Amino acid sequence: MSSLSLIIQREYLTRVRKKSFIILTLLMPFLMVALSLVPLWLSTLNDGSVKNVAVIDNTGIYAPLLESTDQFEFQIIDEADQQESESKLGKDLFAILQITNDLNKDPRAVSLTSEKQAPIELQSVIERTLNEKVTEQRLDELTQSSNVDSEAIVQVRSIIEDKSGITLRTLRMGDDGSVKESSTEIASIIGMLFTILIYMFILLYGNMVMQAVLEEKKSRVVEVMVSSVKPVNLLIGKIVGIGLVGLTQLAIWILMTSVLFAGVSLFIANPEQAVAMSSEMSDFNVEGIMNSVMSINWLQLIVYFVLFFIGGYVLYASIFAMFASAVDSEEDTSQYMTPVTLLIMFAFFAGFYSVSNPDGPLAFWTSLIPFTSPIVMMVRIPFGIPFWEILLSLVVLYGTFLLISIFAAKIYRVGILMYGKKPSFREMMKWVTYK
Amino acid sequence: MYLETHDVVKQYANHLALNKVSIGVPKGTVFGLLGPNGAGKTTLIRIITRITAPDSGEVLINGRHSVRDDIYNIGYMPEERGLYKKMKVGEQAMYLAQLRGMSKKQAHHELMVWFKRFDIMDWYNRKVEELSKGMQQKVQFISTVIHNPDLLIFDEPFSGFDPVNTDIVKNEMLRLKDEGKTIILSTHNMESVEELCDNIALINKSQVVLQGNVFNIRKDNRPNIFRFRLLADDFDMEHPSIELLSKEPYHEFIDLRIKKLNGISNNDLAKLIFDKYEVVSYDEELPTMNDVFIKTVTKDKK
Structure with a gap:
């Protein structure tokens, strides 16, 4: 077996066999499923108590229309009791709704006072009821004015009741002219997911490479190693071996998480709950989501993901390894690592903001610059971008990696055998010229 | 090679x-x-x-x-x-x-x-x-x-x-x-x-x-020092080619360390001593590698 494959094998096996790796890898999918399901489940529960809302309606028009729900109990009280109610606020009483004038004439004559922030559901119940009533009032007025055709009013009423029923379908035209249904939300979510994954793995596994280089240097194993293998093989073996650990973990996570989600959704998909959920998310069109999820070219997306993942990882890993080789201990790494870490974080934020404008200049340029492209590009790909941009970005990324790695290998080769004073950047530049 | x-x-x-x-x-x-x-x-x-x-x-x-x-x-x-x-x-x-x-x-x-x-x-x-x-x-x-x-x-x-x-x-x-x-x-x-x-x-x-x-x-790095063991009560000799470095009684013997000067041959040195004393044994001191190391490195410093 060649020395390179031996090194890769060792780097891979020692890490994959570690207990901490096995536990984290197997536990994480459960954690992810739990983390995404528990809030959903919690949101379907309410705290059981009914919140009392006092309604002081000077006009007397609106108060009777407010229907109590299982969460909110509307109590109509007199203006005279206002003082008393206010004293009960925050104890027996959750909020006071005060309507001081005919809302048809003065739309601002309504207010909701509470001690805690009023929940959105309460606000929307009140707003919907009041809006409906005011619309009706206005239509009534219109009917009463003599110069309007009563027939027309009836039609207007029916139009309003039916609502327009518009839902905007977003479609995407492919290069071959075929049109597919797309969803901006779904694209954003998938893009963000991949971006976070790449960001996390570059930081995590880049650091692991750094630790590994430092460990070899600190324990002086490296002195023994370089007498039988080329330093560059040691470097490549380390980066490839640890990268494979990352890919293994990723593959297991993706596989397990999707299996778990599928299992869980089968398990909880009893009709009652499904209805409850879909009524709550009334704008949510399950079929539409499924259509848009299916419309994404997953194979293509995963191929790109793996390409950018590998490109980003090897680029940053060689930088991490280069700096780690130049110092003696963890404490000394920070001087070099801080700028690199900041760069990765910048890429992450650029990716984050590119979600809202995937074709803007920030998104465009940061997805071409090799140090940010692996992270930003994954946000943009689900939105569908021209092939040449992806290709160019990949070429630039891998080209930069080749240049950097040659440079890193030269510094690594000298650095691993240098102990003592922390070298300056200028000294490291000199190492490159050593034979 | x-x-x-x-x-x-x-x-x-x-x-x-x-x-x-x-x-x-x-x-x-x-x-x-x-x-x-x-x-x-x-x-x-x-x-x-x-x-x-x-x-x-x-x-x-x-x-x-x-x-x-x-x-x-x-x-x-x-x-x-x-x-x-x-x-x-x-x-x-x-x-x-x-x-x-x-x-x-x-x-x-x-x-x-x-x-x-x-x-x-x-x-x-x-x-x-x-x-x-x-x-x-x-x-x-x-x-x-x-x-x-x-x-x-x-x-x-x-x-x-x-x-x-x-x-x-x-x-x-x-x-x-x-x-x-x-x-x-x-x-x-x-x-x-x-x-x-x-x-x-x-x-x-x-x-x-x-x-x-x-x-x-x-x-090659011999310091020209010779060790003699004599059967004698005392050793007393003045000679331009001899420098006495040490003299130690050992049971009935006397142990000497003598530095050879003026480039006389080993034979001549031995003769000088043999003529006057009963010599039990004698040999030349070889420097240790330690001596050679120190001598070479410190000489280099000057």
Whole structure:
């Protein structure tokens, strides 16, 4: 077996066999499923108590229309009791709704006072009821004015009741002219997911490479190693071996998480709950989501993901390894690592903001610059971008990696055998010229 | 010559590590590479083991230019050495042996032989971090020689060993030499140099300042001091060619240390004493390698 494959094998096996790796890898999918399901489940529960809302309606028009729900109990009280109610606020009483004038004439004559922030559901119940009533009032007025055709009013009423029923379908035209249904939300979510994954793995596994280089240097194993293998093989073996650990973990996570989600959704998909959920998310069109999820070219997306993942990882890993080789201990790494870490974080934020404008200049340029492209590009790909941009970005990324790695290998080769004073950047530049 | 370097020069950023260093190591001998700290020994070893390349000069092995594959025929135990702490001893030794070009089967077979020879079979499945420093050194030694290379380079091989283990390792080295291996030994332990080395090179300030056969070097650096044991009550002699360094009674004898002056021959000196006293024994003091080392290095400083 060649020395390179031996090194890769060792780097891979020692890490994959570690207990901490096995536990984290197997536990994480459960954690992810739990983390995404528990809030959903919690949101379907309410705290059981009914919140009392006092309604002081000077006009007397609106108060009777407010229907109590299982969460909110509307109590109509007199203006005279206002003082008393206010004293009960925050104890027996959750909020006071005060309507001081005919809302048809003065739309601002309504207010909701509470001690805690009023929940959105309460606000929307009140707003919907009041809006409906005011619309009706206005239509009534219109009917009463003599110069309007009563027939027309009836039609207007029916139009309003039916609502327009518009839902905007977003479609995407492919290069071959075929049109597919797309969803901006779904694209954003998938893009963000991949971006976070790449960001996390570059930081995590880049650091692991750094630790590994430092460990070899600190324990002086490296002195023994370089007498039988080329330093560059040691470097490549380390980066490839640890990268494979990352890919293994990723593959297991993706596989397990999707299996778990599928299992869980089968398990909880009893009709009652499904209805409850879909009524709550009334704008949510399950079929539409499924259509848009299916419309994404997953194979293509995963191929790109793996390409950018590998490109980003090897680029940053060689930088991490280069700096780690130049110092003696963890404490000394920070001087070099801080700028690199900041760069990765910048890429992450650029990716984050590119979600809202995937074709803007920030998104465009940061997805071409090799140090940010692996992270930003994954946000943009689900939105569908021209092939040449992806290709160019990949070429630039891998080209930069080749240049950097040659440079890193030269510094690594000298650095691993240098102990003592922390070298300056200028000294490291000199190492490159050593034979 | 098994190994030769010719005018090897290595320049680092601010200092010249090696300045036209030429050494020759005959096949089947132990060669001592001596010199104070920072003299350039490690750099020279790294050039021989092809870890770094010289700026100029050449390295010959068996009379031809050394090539990359020669490293599989070299066993190098560096001064600063370590093992992967979390790995098991056996796994680690297997890994290092395979990296040196052995097949899995070969490596395992050889390892068994060596582990038995050093009586450390029960360490095989222990983690390296559980071993003491001396134990780790033994594993290091095994992984240096495991692939049966023709050239062995040991940098401070005895550090961390107790006297018993030092002896074991010394004997192993001599055994390897008898098998025809060529050994380069870099150490500050001058006693072991006298004991093991056939030839030495002394490097000081990036240059070879002394090179040759150990016995010849010691002979050439004789301080012209002679030890006499006389059967006498006292010794009293004034002579321009004699300087009495010390006079110690020993039972019924007197022990003298005399420095020979003015370049008279040994015979003449002996005659001077023999004529007047009953000499029980006499010999010439050979300098220790320690003396030679100190003398050469401090002379260089002036």
